[in-house]
Amino acid sequence: MTAYQPDTYRNKIYFFGPCHYFGRNAPFDKTIESFLQKMLNEHGLPYRVENEGQDFAARYQDIFHNLNALKPAPGDIIFFYFWNVRSTDDAIPFFSVKDAFDPPQDFKKIFCTKKHINELGYKILAEKYFDYLTANDFFRDKDFNYPAPPAPYFHRYGIPPQYERGGSASFQNAELEAYKQTLREKKLPVGAIVMNCNPFTLGHRYLVEYATAQVVKLYIFVVEEDKSIFPFADRIELVKQGVKDLANVEVLPSGKFIISQRTFSGYFSKEELQDAVVDSSEDVEIFGREIAPTLGITVRFAGEEPTDNVTRQYNETMREILPRYGVEFREIPRKTFDGEPISASVVREALKRGDFDKIKELVPKTTLEYLRGYERR
16 A cells, blocks of 8 residues: 555556565555655656555565566556665666665664664655656656566566566466366365454354355454454454354464454554555455465455445455465355344444344344443443
């Protein structure tokens, strides 16, 4: 996600790479991309900056897959972050930022945190990129193109194949993909649901019951970040109590890599982002690439989202990305009561009013008992 993006623009500037481009250790409006976008806006330059960074530095194949799938327009600019390119590789047009923090930078400022650059460092780097683009007339000539890379490099961006760490052939080999599909068909279906359950409702229960009928095993990941009305320890216990009669269900904490502040911070600011375009691709990429194969998950379930724009966009991102990793996405119609979708937010509003007549129609008995005790606290 990049802050300050304009609605109208002439071209885009893309950043592909690992954690420094992703913006680890900084809020989304303090990344290289967001700082650069702000400078472009201030100078009236009609460019939109896109953050395509990933938080896992060693997964070059995934970064190259996304890069190769990009369809840039004439005049678009692409930055790709490398830390092991030699200056003798003249097939690659590049510039170095290694002197960005040299004097006269204020030595009293700390530009790195936990071996990664922080927001102060990102601002310095953004200024470095802006100066480079300005000095080399990128903004003056929208038809600027690099010359064709010399032989033997034929990569569309002039990047030697040895830097792809395995290359992207597995994403482009039709015969391999066909073989992988035959292997997937031999798998027993294993499902997953990610829920915040703030608190656990009959709507959640309905989704779980639907999913358990489709798979031999269902994992429920309960969002672990304690940024909800009800604490994580209580929420996960309510889920366990609410599904304990279902033999093929296992309830797990989501950890730091499934809908967390680290992977999808926008989830915890839904009210402020209802009119915004949110980017949850990093969260979904991690699930498809790392979590699903670890547990053999082949299908992920989610409820339809008619009212919450952030969750609706998250569902759309899952529908787009998960199949790339052999994970099917299934969106389930929401259970309703009196013509209204059952949701945790409706339960919370009823709790504020002390309307337990309505609450008992929306939640299991275990949640109802918990809420009665919660009200007395």
